[in-house]
Structure formats: structure tokens, C-alpha cells
Amino acid sequence: MSSLDTIPVTAEVASGNVKPLLHEVRHALKRLANGEDGTVIDLQSIPLAPGEEARIEELLGKGEVRAELDALGPSVVQETSYPGVWLVTHSNTEQVVVGRFIEVTHMPELLKSQQADIEHAISRLEHELES
Amino acid sequence: MRKNQSLGEYLQGQGVSRRGFLKFCSATASMMALPPSALAQVAEALANARRPSVIWLSFQECTGCTESLTRSHAPTVESLIFDAISLDYHHTLQAAAGHGAEAARMAAMEENAGEYLLVVDGSIPVGNPAYSTIAGISNLDMLKETAANAFAIIAVGTCAAFGGLPHADPNPTGAVAVSDIITDKPIINVSGCPPIPVVITGVLAHFLTFGAIPELDALGRPAAFFGQNIHDRCYRRPFYERGQFAETFDDEGARKGWCLYKLGCKGPTTYNACATLKWNEGTSFPIQSGHGCIGCSEPDFWDKGGFYNPISAGMWGSRDALLGAAAAGAALGVGSALAARRRQKKAQGTEI
Numbered sequence: 009m010s011s012l013d014t015i016p017v018t019a020e021v022a023s024g025n026v027k028p029l030l031h032e033v034r035h036a037l038k039r040l041a042n043g044e045d046g047t048v049i050d051l052q053s054i055p056l057a058p059g060e061e062a063r064i065e066e067l068l069g070k071g072e073v074r075a076e077l078d079a080l081g082p083s084v085v086q087e088t089s090y091p092g093v094w095l096v097t098h099s100n101t102e103q104v105v106v107g108r109f110i111e112v113t114h115m116p117e118l119l120k121s122q123q124a125d126i127e128h129a130i131s132r133l134e135h136e137l138e139s
Numbered sequence: 140m141r142k143n144q145s146l147g148e149y150l151q152g153q154g155v156s157r158r159g160f161l162k163f164c165s166a167t168a169s170m171m172a173l174p175p176s177a178l179a180q181v182a183e184a185l186a187n188a189r190r191p192s193v194i195w196l197s198f199q200e201c202t203g204c205t206e207s208l209t210r211s212h213a214p215t216v217e218s219l220i221f222d223a224i225s226l227d228y229h230h231t232l233q234a235a236a237g238h239g240a241e242a243a244r245m246a247a248m249e250e251n252a253g254e255y256l257l258v259v260d261g262s263i264p265v266g267n268p269a270y271s272t273i274a275g276i277s278n279l280d281m282l283k284e285t286a287a288n289a290f291a292i293i294a295v296g297t298c299a300a301f302g303g304l305p306h307a308d309p310n311p312t313g314a315v316a317v318s319d320i321i322t323d324k325p326i327i328n329v330s331g332c333p334p335i336p337v338v339i340t341g342v343l344a345h346f347l348t349f350g351a352i353p354e355l356d357a358l359g360r361p362a363a364f365f366g367q368n369i370h371d372r373c374y375r376r377p378f379y380e381r382g383q384f385a386e387t388f389d390d391e392g393a394r395k396g397w398c399l400y401k402l403g404c405k406g407p408t409t410y411n412a413c414a415t416l417k418w419n420e421g422t423s424f425p426i427q428s429g430h431g432c433i434g435c436s437e438p439d440f441w442d443k444g445g446f447y448n449p450i451s452a453g454m455w456g457s458r459d460a461l462l463g464a465a466a467a468g469a470a471l472g473v474g475s476a477l478a479a480r481r482r483q484k485k486a487q488g489t490e491i
Contacts, residue, residue, distance in 0.1 A: 023374035048175030055414050057374035057396075058427060079159035098162055104420045107166040109175060118165075122157035 023057045026064055029110075033068075036112035037092055046113030061108070068093060068110075075119055081106075085116050146223050146347070147186030160186070170341045171348070172363035172412070184348045188223065191347065192251040193258060194244060194285055195229035198278040199271045199305045199314055200261030204296040205231050207333035208340070223347055227255075230273065241274050248288055256346060257289035259317050262298040262305045266313020282320060291325040291352050292317060295339055300328035300359070301438035308442050318359065325352050328359040330411075332435035337416050338364045356410065358438070364416075369406035369432045372414035375399070393429065403447035404431025411436040 029049070036047035051061060069089030077083040081100040088095055094116050098107040144152075150160055164182040165175070173181065197205070209232070226232070227247035228240065235243055247255060259282065264270040268277035276284075286292060294317040297303040305314035318326050329342055342361055345353045353361045370376060378384070378398040385392035385399055392398075400407070406414075409432050413424040425432055431447075434440040444452070 022377065024377050025374075048178075050169050050175050052169055052421070053172065053415055055372045055374050055376075058423075060374070077158065077162075079156055079162050083162060098166055107162075107169045109165070109169075118158055118161055122161070124157040 023055050023060060025054055025056060026060055026067070029054060029064065030067065033090075033093055033110060033112060037090065040092055040112055040114070046111065048112075049110040051108040051110065064110075065095065068095060077118065083118065085119055144190065145186060146188040146190075149223070167344050167348070170337050171345050171353075172341065181348055188347045188350075190223060190225050191290075192225045192227050192247050192255040193343075194227055194247055194255055194289075195232075195258040195260070196273075196278075196281060196285060197229075197231060198259065198261030198263050198282070198299070199312065200296065200298050201304075202231060203333040204260040204339075205229075207336045208295075224256075224343060227251075237274070244285070248285060252288040254290050255288070256343075257285055257292045258295055259292060259299045260295040262302045262312075262314035262316060263320060264305070264312035264314055265320075266311070270312040279320065282317065286321045286324055289324055291327065291346075292321060293327045293329060293339075293342060294318065294359075295329050296334055297330045297332045297435060297438075297440065300330040303332065304441055306439070326359055327352055327355065327361060330358075330360060330365075330436040332440070334436070335364070335412060335416050335418065338412060358410075360410070360436075364412040365410040365436065367410065369409045369411055369414050369426070370404075372412075373406055373426055374414070375426060388429070396429075399426060399429075399431040401449050402431050403433075403445065403449055405434030405437070405440070405443075405446075405450065406432040408450060409434040409437050409440075 032047075032049060036049075040046055051064075056064075071087035071089050071091060073085075073087040075085040077085070081098070082103070083096065083098045086095045086097075087093070092112055092114065094111040094113065096107075096109045096111055096116055096118070097105060100106050147160070150163070155163070161178070161182060164185055165178055167185065168175065168177050168181045171181075225247075228244040230240060233240060233243070261271075261278075263278045263282055265279055268279050271278045273281060294300040298305060298314070299317050302310075302314050302316045302319075305312055306316075316328075318328070327342055329339055331338070338361070341364065342353065345351075345361070353363060356362045356365050358365075370379070375396065375398050378396075379400055383392060383395075383397040384401040385397045386401055387393065388402065398404070404426065406426065413432070414426070417424045417427070433446045434443065437443075
């Protein structure tokens with residue numbers, strides 16, 4: 009227990025934004041199921057009380073897929089227990105979270121190999137085979 | 140980063156993959172308060188962005204704005220934004236001093252005439268220019284000289300944007316804002332004491348991405364960050380609606396995290412992004428830490444009554460104190476009441 013835990017503050021605070029956010033996810037999921045475009049929700053743009061982000065994470069749960077990227081610092085792409093709903097967390101090289109998004113999509117774009125990187129890979133491989 | 144290199148070329152040269160670049164763009168778009176759907180547009184614009192020259196002038200200030208910015212200097216997003224600009228003059232951060240520093244400013248102004256960004260923090264003393272000089276040049280003269288060929292000016296902090304603390308009554312130095320002097324250039328006011336670091340870098344990122352200034356509010360502030368007041372974005376707002384207020388800083392309401400309106404919170408009249416972007420790497424903001432907003436991003440925030448007086452008590456102190464003092468008829472009390480009324484009229488613009 010840290011000394012901060014001894015401060016007698018029991019903040020039972022709710023912004024009232026958790027449920028509307030989940031409704032937004034539900035609507036986005038319906039659109040995706042109907043063949044429409046995916047949706048990205050920036051969690052930083054929504055006023056949330058302390059603990060509510062963790063509450064959202066808890067309510068969404070964890071699904072079958074979890075991927076970790078190492079690109080300008082670690083990123084975690086976690087499928088939630090609702091297929092089609094992903095939680096994407098970007099951190100910098102000092103492990104500070106720089107962005108947190110709920111992506112409603114078949115697969116987050118960032119997981120795919122990117123065209124520019126594929127083209128670069130071809131030239132690297134060709135160079136390797138020539139040497 | 141070389142002068143004519145694009146940001147995309149620079150990052151590729153640094154071994155940053157396209158995936159890494161997209162992540163950078165994603166965080167940058169979020170930092171600029173753009174919707175995630177703008178990612179593709181941001182990625183394309185940033186990949187082709189060229190390195191702009193930036194001249195940063197510090198006048199009557201406490202260096203808090205620069206401290207705020209440098210404290211945000213976490214790798215990836217902010218540092219890449221700073222790699223992507225050419226900070227040609229900043230007398231707190233640059234290695235050069237004296238004639239060498241001034242020569243760097245003159246060279247940057249000449250080489251990038253009409254294209255450089257001028258960032259100013261601090262107010263400008265016009266009462267007596269000798270209150271603040273750099274290299275023997277008054278702040279007023281240096282501002283006019285440097286602004287003449289700037290593309291646009293970013294007034295960082297409430298001092299540069301609105302006069303700030305030096306402008307507070309009785310304003311001994313005759314401090315004024317950048318916009319009181321320069322009237323023929325676009326000016327972006329990034330107010331706050333200090334401003335949220337991400338807002339400063341967000342404005343720079345916007346310029347880097349789109350080569351233009353962002354949409355501004357009536358006070359010249361970027362609407363994306365200053366478009367809504369703290370109160371409307373505060374997670375404690377539901378308590379305000381239900382009439383649940385902390386009356387003191389240690390009562391049951393304070394412990395339960397209720398609304399701080401009665402303790403002087405200026406959230407309802409303050410426009411800023413603290414409630415969502417937060418401070419210290421997104422950890423918290425004053426209201427979350429149990430103290431009301433002091434309204435530091437608004438003009439004359441220092442002169443709007445006490446930080447602990449509720450907004451409903453007006454800008455001239457509590458109504459009870461005002462009435463009490465006037466009724467008592469004591470010379471001091473009457474004087475206070477008259478002075479308070481005078482301040483009230485002045486604030487309302489009705490004093491002749």
C-alpha cells in the first residue's frame with residue numbers, strides 16, 4: 009500500500025459516459041456487420057472519471073487475439089470479447105501511453121504489412137541474394 | 140532532418156517503418172484533436188511535410204511555458220514534431236549566446252522571409268521598454284522586427300496571448316499581448332498558465348501537416364482545443380446537475396469527488412482542453428486532483444476576484460461581504476464597497 013492509499017478519499021464518481029460509449033460501439037458494430045466502414049473511437053477525446061477507462065476495458069473483456077507491435081515504442085492490439093471490437097493502445101519508447109482507441113473493424117489496419125514496407129522488403133531481399 | 144527533406148523521407152532514413160509512421164500519425168491526429176477518420180489525410184500530408192523555420196522569442200515570462208513544453212518531450216510524437224521543425228532561435232534552449240544568438244535570428248529571418256513561424260511567450264512591456272530587453276533590444280522592437288516577415292505568430296501562454304500575470308492590476312510595466320501590437324499577421328493564441336504541452340505541439344503539428352493555421356475561436360485560440368469549456372467536459376459535471384457540491388476542501392462532498400463549483404471552480408467560464416487531454420502524461424488535471432479550475436487560459440484571470448469565490452458571487456467578491464460592508468457604513472467598508480462597484484463597472488465596460 010502506498011502512502012497515497014491512506015488518503016481518505018473514496019471517489020465514487022461517474023461521468024455518465026461509459027454507457028453511451030458502449031452504445032456507440034454497438035451502433036458501429038451493427039454498421040460493420042452490414043458491410044459498412046469500420047469506426048475508430050479516440051478514448052482521449054471523451055471525458056472519463058478516474059477508473060472509467062479501466063471499467064470500459066473490463067466491460068469489453070478480452071477476446072482470442074492479442075498482438076504486440078514494436079514500432080516507435082510498443083503497441084498492444086487486443087481483440088475484446090466482442091469480435092470486431094478491438095482495443096488499441098500505443099505507447100512511446102518510455103512506455104508512456106500516447107494514444108488509446110477502440111477500433112470496430114475486421115482487423116486493425118496497423119496489423120497488416122504495409123505496402124511501402126513490402127516494397128522495401130523486396131529490395132532488401134534482392135540485395136541480400138545478390139551479395 | 141535536412142532542410143529540404145520531407146518528414147516521410149526523414150523518418151524512412153531513421154529506419155521507421157510505414158507501420159511506425161502510421162502509429163505516429165495516429166497519435167499526432169489525436170494530439171491535434173482530429174477525428175480518427177482523418178488519419179489517412181494526416182499521413183499523406185505529414186509524409187510530404189517540409190521543415191519550417193521557427194523563431195521563438197521569450198519576453199516578460201517565467202519560462203513556465205518552455206518548461207511545460209520541454210517536460211512533454213517524450214520520444215516518438217513530440218520529439219518527432221521537434222525534429223520536423225527547425226528551431227532557429229530560442230534563447231532558453233539554444234547553445235549560442237550574445238552576438239552569435241542574434242546573428243542566428245537575423246539569418247533565419249533573412250533565409251526564410253515570409254515563411255517562418257514566430258512563437259512568442261511572455262507579454263510586452265510598453266510602459267517602459269527598459270523593463271525587459273534582449274541584447275539591448277526592447278521586447279517591443281524585437282517583436283515588431285521579427286514579426287514583420289513571419290508567416291504567422293503563435294502566442295504561447297496567457298502572457299503572450301492576453302497580457303497574463305504581468306498585465307494584472309496595477310500592471311506596473313504596461314504589459315500588453317502580442318495582438319495589441321501586431322495587427323497585420325495571423326496570430327494563434329495558445330493560452331494557459333502554462334498551456335497544455337500537447338496543445339502547443341498540436342498547433343505546431345497542425346501547421347506542419349496542413350501548412351496553415353487551424354480554425355480559431357473568438358479569442359484567437361485553436362477551436363479544436365478551446366472550443367468547449369472545462370465544465371462541459373468535466374467528469375464531475377453530473378454532480379453539478381444533481382446539486383451535489385463540496386462546500387469545503389475536507390468535507391464529505393470533497394471526499395466523494397463532488398462538484399467544486401462552490402469552492403470557486405472557474406470551469407464554467409474557462410475554455411481549455413484540460414478535462415480530456417489532462418496533464419503529466421495524461422495522469423490528471425486540477426479538478427481531478429481536488430482543486431477547482433482557476434481559469435488560467437482566460438483573459439485577466441488574475442483579476443477576476445478570488446480563486447476560491449464561486450462564479451455566482453461575481454467578480455467583485457461575495458455579495459454578503461459587499462452588502463455587509465456597505466451597510467456598516469465604516470469608512471473602510473464603504474471604500475471597499477465603492478472600489479468593488481468600480482471594479483464591477485469596469486469589468487462590465489460601463490465605467491466612464
